[in-house]
Amino acid sequence: MTAILKKELRIYFSTFTGYLFIAFMLLCGGIFTSFVNLVYYSPNFEYAVRNMTFVLLIAVPLLTMRVFSEEKKQKTEQLLYMLPVSFSRIVMGKFLAIAIIMAIPVIIMAFYPVAFSFFGVVNFKTAYTTLLAFFLLECALCSIGMFASSLTENQLIAAVISFGITLIIYMIPDLSANTSSASSFAVKAFAVIIAVLCVIVFFISKKIKLSLALAVIAEAVLWAVYYFSPAVFAGSFGKFLDIFALFEKIGTFANGICDITIIIYYISITLLFLCFTVQSESKRRWR
Amino acid sequence: MIEVSGLTKKYGSNTVVDNLSFTIGENCVFGFLGPNGAGKSTTMNMITGCLAPTEGTIKINGYDMSEDSEKARQFIGYLPEIPPVYEEMTPFEYLMFVGEAKKIPKKDIKDNVYNVMEKTGIKKMENRLIKNLSKGYRQRVGIAQAILGNPQIVILDEPTVGLDPEQIIEIRDLIKEIGKTATVIISSHILTEISAVCDNILIISQGKLVAKDTTENLVGAKDGQKHIAMEIMGDKDNILAAISNIEGIIKIVPLDTTDDGITNLEIIFDEALDPRAAIFNALSKENMPIISSYIKKNTLEEIFLDIVQKSFTSELTESTAKGGE
Numbered sequence: 138m139t140a141i142l143k144k145e146l147r148i149y150f151s152t153f154t155g156y157l158f159i160a161f162m163l164l165c166g167g168i169f170t171s172f173v174n175l176v177y178y179s180p181n182f183e184y185a186v187r188n189m190t191f192v193l194l195i196a197v198p199l200l201t202m203r204v205f206s207e208e209k210k211q212k213t214e215q216l217l218y219m220l221p222v223s224f225s226r227i228v229m230g231k232f233l234a235i236a237i238i239m240a241i242p243v244i245i246m247a248f249y250p251v252a253f254s255f256f257g258v259v260n261f262k263t264a265y266t267t268l269l270a271f272f273l274l275e276c277a278l279c280s281i282g283m284f285a286s287s288l289t290e291n292q293l294i295a296a297v298i299s300f301g302i303t304l305i306i307y308m309i310p311d312l313s314a315n316t317s318s319a320s321s322f323a324v325k326a327f328a329v330i331i332a333v334l335c336v337i338v339f340f341i342s343k344k345i346k347l348s349l350a351l352a353v354i355a356e357a358v359l360w361a362v363y364y365f366s367p368a369v370f371a372g373s374f375g376k377f378l379d380i381f382a383l384f385e386k387i388g389t390f391a392n393g394i395c396d397i398t399i400i401i402y403y404i405s406i407t408l409l410f411l412c413f414t415v416q417s418e419s420k421r422r423w424r
Numbered sequence: 425m426i427e428v429s430g431l432t433k434k435y436g437s438n439t440v441v442d443n444l445s446f447t448i449g450e451n452c453v454f455g456f457l458g459p460n461g462a463g464k465s466t467t468m469n470m471i472t473g474c475l476a477p478t479e480g481t482i483k484i485n486g487y488d489m490s491e492d493s494e495k496a497r498q499f500i501g502y503l504p505e506i507p508p509v510y511e512e513m514t515p516f517e518y519l520m521f522v523g524e525a526k527k528i529p530k531k532d533i534k535d536n537v538y539n540v541m542e543k544t545g546i547k548k549m550e551n552r553l554i555k556n557l558s559k560g561y562r563q564r565v566g567i568a569q570a571i572l573g574n575p576q577i578v579i580l581d582e583p584t585v586g587l588d589p590e591q592i593i594e595i596r597d598l599i600k601e602i603g604k605t606a607t608v609i610i611s612s613h614i615l616t617e618i619s620a621v622c623d624n625i626l627i628i629s630q631g632k633l634v635a636k637d638t639t640e641n642l643v644g645a646k647d648g649q650k651h652i653a654m655e656i657m658g659d660k661d662n663i664l665a666a667i668s669n670i671e672g673i674i675k676i677v678p679l680d681t682t683d684d685g686i687t688n689l690e691i692i693f694d695e696a697l698d699p700r701a702a703i704f705n706a707l708s709k710e711n712m713p714i715i716s717s718y719i720k721k722n723t724l725e726e727i728f729l730d731i732v733q734k735s736f737t738s739e740l741t742e743s744t745a746k747g748g749e
Contacts, residue, residue, distance in 0.1 A: 139524070140521055140524035140525040141525065143521070143524070144510070144513075144521045147512075147513065147517060147521075148510060148512050148513070151512045151513070152512050211508075211509075211510070211511065212504065212506040212508055213508040213509070213510060214508075215469070215474045215502075215504045215508050216508035216522070216569070218472075218473060218474040218475075219472045219473055219474050219497055219500060219502045220497065220522070220525045220526060221494050221495070221497045221498040221525075221526065221527060222494070222525055223494055
């Protein structure tokens with residue numbers, strides 16, 4: 138794993154992608170800090186951090202798009218497959234390399250609150266927990282980007298998939314606010330989601346009977362629950378969407394609440410998509 | 425060392441490798457032959473763990489490639505068809521990475537890297553970015569990563585592609601040297617290369633194993649027949665009249681008659697009946713001296729084409745019979 142980590146870092150810094158990401162994040166951090174803190178004489182660094190999360194929509198896909206797709210394109214994935222290193226270690230090595238690159242601007246930005254403290258009262262706890270949440274959000278988005286990169290050998294397609302997923306996640310609070318709270322709407326929306334999931338299961342497993350059986354059982358259970366107790370579904374789809382609102386959750390930290398469940402949530406999302414990436418890479422051997 | 429049993433790879437309904445079984449022992453150089461699309465690279469990818477088989481097992485030193493993949497891969501060094509090199513790295517950095525990933529003890533990595541760079545002749549390029557290297561040098565870097573750490577099994581897919589004639593000779597010598605301490609499997613389209621380097625040959629056609637023998641046996645014998653090439657002082661017709669009725673001669677192929685009156689011909693005869701003494705006596709009786717005579721060995725090209733042709737014909741016969749039914 139260390140060998141993979143070192144190799145990835147060397148490539149990121151020899152191709153300037155690493156420097157570019159760090160410079161871009163620091164530039165954005167500087168712009169947001171100037172507007173939020175310096176222009177308005179505000180010591181609340183956490184607001185600047187919360188406002189700059191949308192920058193990750195572009196920055197993270199650009200950083201992660203090459204992770205696996207470039208290996209496939211250059212045919213170096215064969216080297217990774219034959220080395221006596223497990224897939225999980227390969228994925229973890231690559232993830233840690235990106236995490237280190239993402240951590241560099243975060244560490245530099247961690248000095249900003251210290252600088253502000255010379256001119257006013259800074260709530261360090263809130264500032265640093267928000268910065269930590271920001272880093273964990275980056276990690277979660279990075280794991281999604283890595284998963285997207287493992288699906289294709291075209292970097293551009295990987296970036297578009299990653300950007301698409303991240304954009305949907307970013308827009309979830311708006312989508313959630315604008316969805317109907319009626320039970321009939323929620324049950325139909327869940328029915329569509331189940332159908333889409335079963336199509337995905339079919340594409341992964343190539344087993345039509347299994348996919349159909351899953352679809353029939355899940356839809357039957359869904360409609361049965363709706364038939365006997367429709368009230369259960371009232372406003373449920375909006376709440377369901379809110380589960381995936383990764384960007385929105387950072388606001389809790391910016392408001393001064395250090396919610397450990399959100400930290401666990403970010404770590405869980407990261408691990409989940411890293412597992413998907415391991416599975417996706419392992420599956421390529423079986424094709 | 426390598427036990428392959430019932431190996432099959434299917435892509436949808438297309439069977440690329442069909443029930444392949446063979447065993448390869450220690451310290452020998454194996455040539456892997458087959459026409460394009462025969463399944464050579466797929467088989468190599470499966471042996472090295474890069475690709476999972478649809479059916480069958482591969483055991484490397486007793487470790488199953490599916491169950492103990494990490495342990496099994498420890499014994500293998502592999503150069504795929506396209507050298508798996510990182511263009512943004514220098515050969516030295518790249519080999520250091522491979523060495524570390526191959527779990528070579530830290531204190532030995534540098535020595536190992538310099539050793540393989542020396543062997544493959546890339547020492548003078550050690551600090552140049554791989555993207556700036558020629559195809560031949562990239563191929564050498566690929567070979568260097570395969571032999572790094574002295575693996576017990578070295579698998580090379582088309583190792584001399586892109587190399588100039590001098591480099592080809594160097595790499596052939598290197599392969600022979602590696603073959604003294606490790607098992608080497610080479611796939612190549614250049615049959616002379618295979619016959620020059622390999623002790624044993626595996627021929628696959630349409631995903632099936634059609635021949636496995638030592639190079640000597642394959643090249644030296646074909647269906648119990650032998651070819652003899654002769655130079656005889658005398659008229660072509662007289663020679664044919666003298667020897668054509670000798671028992672054991674299957675075919676006489678007169679080639680040409682030189683201005684000196686020497687006739688060149690090839691005689692194909694039944695090895696069991698060996699008519700060489702009778703030919704000598706018959707020609708001697710007619711006062712037609714033999715200037716030279718030697719047993720002509722079949723070239724690997726002939727053997728290869730013959731075996732592959734037979735496998736195609738039998739496949740065709742089988743499918744026709746099935747169609748008839």
